[in-house]
Amino acid sequence: xxxxxxxxxxxxxxxxxxPVRELxxxxxxxxxxxxxxxxxxxxxxxxxxxxxxxxxxxxLGALGLSRVHRVRADADLHLSAALAEVxxxxxDSTGAGLLLATSTFENxxxxxxxxxATGAGVVTDADALAVEDGRLVAGKTVFAGTWTTRCAVTAxxxxxxxxxxxxxxxxxxxxxxxxxxxxDVAVSAAARRVTLVERTERPASGRPDLGSxxxxxxxxxxxxxxxxxxxxxxxxxxxxxxxxxxxxxxxWIGHDAQIGQTGVxxxxxxxxxxxxxxxxxxxxxxxxxxxxxxxNSDPDAPIFEIADFGIVGDLTTVLxxxxxxxxxxxx
Amino acid sequence: xxxxxxxxxxxxxxxxxxxxxxRDGGDGTLNELDENALEAALVxxxxxxxxxxxxxxxxxxxxxxxxxxxxxGADDAVHVVDDAIAGSDAIGTARVLAAAVRHLSQERPVxxxxxxxxxxxxxxSLLPTAxxxxxDVPALPLxxxxxxxxGTVRVRRELDQATEVLEATLPAxxxxxxxxxxxxxxxFKGIMAARKKPVTTLTLADLGLAATDVGAAGARTQVVxxxxxxxxxxxxxxxxxxxxxxxxxxxxxxxxxx
Numbered sequence: 001x002x003x004x005x006x007x008x009x010x011x012x013x014x015x016x017x018x019p020v021r022e023l024x025x026x027x028x029x030x031x032x033x034x035x036x037x038x039x040x041x042x043x044x045x046x047x048x049x050x051x052x053x054x055x056x057x058x059x060l061g062a063l064g065l066s067r068v069h070r071v072r073a074d075a076d077l078h079l080s081a082a083l084a085e086v087x088x089x090x091x092d093s094t095g096a097g098l099l100l101a102t103s104t105f106e107n108x109x110x111x112x113x114x115x116x117a118t119g120a121g122v123v124t125d126a127d128a129l130a131v132e133d134g135r136l137v138a139g140k141t142v143f144a145g146t147w148t149t150r151c152a153v154t155a156x157x158x159x160x161x162x163x164x165x166x167x168x169x170x171x172x173x174x175x176x177x178x179x180x181x182x183x184d185v186a187v188s189a190a191a192r193r194v195t196l197v198e199r200t201e202r203p204a205s206g207r208p209d210l211g212s213x214x215x216x217x218x219x220x221x222x223x224x225x226x227x228x229x230x231x232x233x234x235x236x237x238x239x240x241x242x243x244x245x246x247x248x249x250x251x252w253i254g255h256d257a258q259i260g261q262t263g264v265x266x267x268x269x270x271x272x273x274x275x276x277x278x279x280x281x282x283x284x285x286x287x288x289x290x291x292x293x294x295x296n297s298d299p300d301a302p303i304f305e306i307a308d309f310g311i312v313g314d315l316t317t318v319l320x321x322x323x324x325x326x327x328x329x330x331x
Numbered sequence: 332x333x334x335x336x337x338x339x340x341x342x343x344x345x346x347x348x349x350x351x352x353x354r355d356g357g358d359g360t361l362n363e364l365d366e367n368a369l370e371a372a373l374v375x376x377x378x379x380x381x382x383x384x385x386x387x388x389x390x391x392x393x394x395x396x397x398x399x400x401x402x403x404g405a406d407d408a409v410h411v412v413d414d415a416i417a418g419s420d421a422i423g424t425a426r427v428l429a430a431a432v433r434h435l436s437q438e439r440p441v442x443x444x445x446x447x448x449x450x451x452x453x454x455x456s457l458l459p460t461a462x463x464x465x466x467d468v469p470a471l472p473l474x475x476x477x478x479x480x481x482g483t484v485r486v487r488r489e490l491d492q493a494t495e496v497l498e499a500t501l502p503a504x505x506x507x508x509x510x511x512x513x514x515x516x517x518x519f520k521g522i523m524a525a526r527k528k529p530v531t532t533l534t535l536a537d538l539g540l541a542a543t544d545v546g547a548a549g550a551r552t553q554v555v556x557x558x559x560x561x562x563x564x565x566x567x568x569x570x571x572x573x574x575x576x577x578x579x580x581x582x583x584x585x586x587x588x589x
Contacts, residue, residue: 011492078495080460080470105456105473105490112460115422121551122422122457137555148560155551193469197485198496211491215588237589255489255510262448262509264491270588291588292563293579299570308563309582313571321576322583329584 002131002158003032005090006065007101007110010038012201014051016059019164019212023100024063026167030098030131035067036060036178037090039077057178064172066179069094073185078199080106081191084113089185091118091157098136100129103161103265104211111159121153127166127267127288136160145267145287163288164212165267202256208240210257215239216268218259218286222275222296222315225252229319230274236323236330242266244282260285274315278303295319365396365447366403366514371507372445373404373515375479381442382406384435388416388427394530401525402517408530409435415535418547421457427545428458429465430538443484444504448473459506469499472506 004027009017027034038052052060052068060068069090075082087110091099099114101107103125115122128139136153138160153160210216215237219230227241234241242264243257259266261284271289276282278294278301286292287306294307295315304310311318372383384407385400387393397408411431419427432441444466446459456472463470471477474486485498486505517525535542543549567582569575583589 017492081464104492108456109460109470109472112421112425112457113464115457115551116425116461116464119551122420123552124457141560146560148558149554150556152553152555153551154553190467193499194471195498196495197498199493200495201493209491237583256491270583291586293582295575295579304568306563307568308566309579310566310568311571311575311579312568313575318571318576318579321574322579323576325577325580326583326589329580330589 002030002098002136003094003096004030004034004098004100005069005087005094005096006034006036007087007099007107008036008038008052008060008068009102009104009107010051010056011204012041014053014056016052016056017102017212018209019102019162021059021063021169022164022167023102023162024060024065025169026129026162027098027100028064028172030129030136032097033067034065035069035094035096036065037087038068038070039083039086040070040072057180061177062171062175063169064175066176068178068180069183070180071183071185073187075187075192076196076199078106079191079194079196080109080113081194082187084110084117085187085191086183086185088114088117090183097156098158098160101159101161102212103163107161111161114159118157119155120157120159121155122159122161123151123153124161125265126151126160126162129160129162141288145284163265163267165214165269165290207234208238210240210242210259211264211266213240213266214268215270215272216242216259216266216286216289217272217274218242218244218276219247219253219274219315220244220276220282221246222277223247223252224275225250227253229316229323233272233274233319233323233326236326237270237272239268239270239272242286244276244279273303273307274319276303277301278306366399367507367509367511368445368447369400369403369405370512370514371474371477371505372443374512375443375445375477379479382439384409384441386428386431386435387411388424388431390417394532397530398525399517401528401530402521403515404517404521408528409533410530411533411535411538413535413542413545415542415546415548418550419545420550420552422461422551423545423549425458425461425465426549427535427538427540428462430540431533432462432466434533434538440502442501442503443479444502445477446504446506448506448508459504463504466502466504469503470505471497471499471503474505474507475510477505477507477511 123138126138217234242259248258260281267288269290272293293309294303295311299312383405385397385405386409388411460470471486473488476487
């Protein structure tokens with residue numbers, strides 16, 4: 001049994017990031033209490049002014065969260081050093097043995113700082129978590145999704161970042177409304193040595209976030225720059241749009257759409273790659289996906305080696321036909 | 332300037348029975364993301380003056396990584412090698428690097444440590460921030476752009492949900508991405524010059540670290556099981572004869588994916 005603190009990542013407008021719901025579900029399965037941390041906006045007024053909203057609180061309560069620690073600091077909590085100090089203090093005061101956070105770049109920075117400051121054992125990009133013989137054991141895939149490992153935390157305190165789509169969200173039998181505890185925190189001068197000169201959140205695209213979407217349709221060189229058919233299928237499936245490095249480097253789509261070891265790592269339930277050969281860098285960012293569909297005109301494209309359903313064909317005919325048929329089947 | 336030695340991403344990689352990366356295949360190369368770090372350090376030194384020291388932690392053949400750094404134009408190379416380091420987690424590796432940077436600072440001030448965004452082998456990406464925390468200096472990770480002027484380092488970085496500009500006073504730790512630059516190829520002159528430059532070898536004792544601080548003894552996580560992922564079964568590969576889109580739609584619906 002492990003009491004858990006969950007970092008409640010949210011957008012500047014207070015919208016809860018989708019994978020946080022998975023974290024709460026996962027934390028509940030460990031048998032201990034589940035509390036959350038909600039970082040309020042920066043002193044200069046940027047970021048969420050208040051929150052979580054009543055609706056978000058009710059949703060978190062239904063998932064089994066019992067308490068929300070709402071923190072306002074005298075520094076911007078987007079700074080990893082400032083947030084790490086806040087979390088270290090809360091881990092200490094609540095006695096929680098585990099901090100769970102979504103696997104974002106920022107949260108991994110916070111995890112690294114907590115490891116140094118508290119001696120915590122850190123596992124990043126976990127896709128499973130259980131208590132075995134009193135120890136936390138996390139599952140994760142490594143080497144571009146080609147190996148699965150299980151990693152035990154041997155320190156008394158654990159910090160685990162979890163990949164999106166690792167857990168099916170389930171409400172608790174005994175959910176309620178979490179109580180909210182406010183904290184005003186002063187962070188150290190050392191945590192303020194980095195100045196956040198500017199932070200611009202990407203506007204919502206109307207599609208799910210690439211990193212946490214259940215369905216991703218991605219395009220590569222074979223699209224020859226036209227992503228409209230990729231976008232059409234993504235919209236029919238309610239999915240996100242991704243791309244290879246070639247496509248983003250060519251400027252066909254924004255860099256934030258790049259899937260790969262140096263871009264976004266994804267593990268959706270369904271990945272569809274169109275005109276993507278499957279270079280090792282791209283595979284490293286998507287190989288852990290549930291079902292992999294590949295459409296490529298080259299029968300020797302390496303992506304077919306890992307595809308559950310491969311189509312050797314022209315994406316400009318296959319994609320619109322699939323979109324139209326899916327619309328028809330869904331009525 | 333940190334270079335970590337990892338097996339080449341293109342080659343097959345494996346975990347041994349002890350959960351460590353098998354590195355004895357003789358195919359270790361400079362982590363290609365670290366080439367971006369070297370390039371960034373070389374450009375900053377060219378613009379602002381200063382020296383570049385290529386620093387790596389790893390087994391004997393990790394020396395190839397700093398040699399490549401020398402060939403690209405680094406002034407000096409330092410290789411920390413010690414049997415006790417094997418099995419270190421990211422924090423243990425950061426401890427060794429931090430001690431090495433402190434050691435180097437005794438001879439000359441170290442203004443900026445530049446690392447790659449993540450070791451491709453474990454891809455934990457904890458290292459740059461952990462290193463900065465251990466050195467008690469600011470961290471500016473994942474720089475897509477990095478500039479240094481008047482003792483201040485400024486980076487622009489692209490995160491999953493946002494773009495940020497960070498600024499801090501030197502000394503600091505910066506990590507760079509593959510967007511930052513296009514690493515130069517070592518030219519013949521550089522390769523020949525690199526052969527003549529010495530590589531300084533340091534042990535844990537030289538750095539004042541105990542064997543229990545690092546390696547498996549100092550790690551707070553332990554790999555208890557590792558296996559190659561099973562290959563996907565029931566795979567289907569079809570040639571489009573005019574109805575592949577319809578068959579794809581049916582496959583998605585049958586498997587409750589649409």
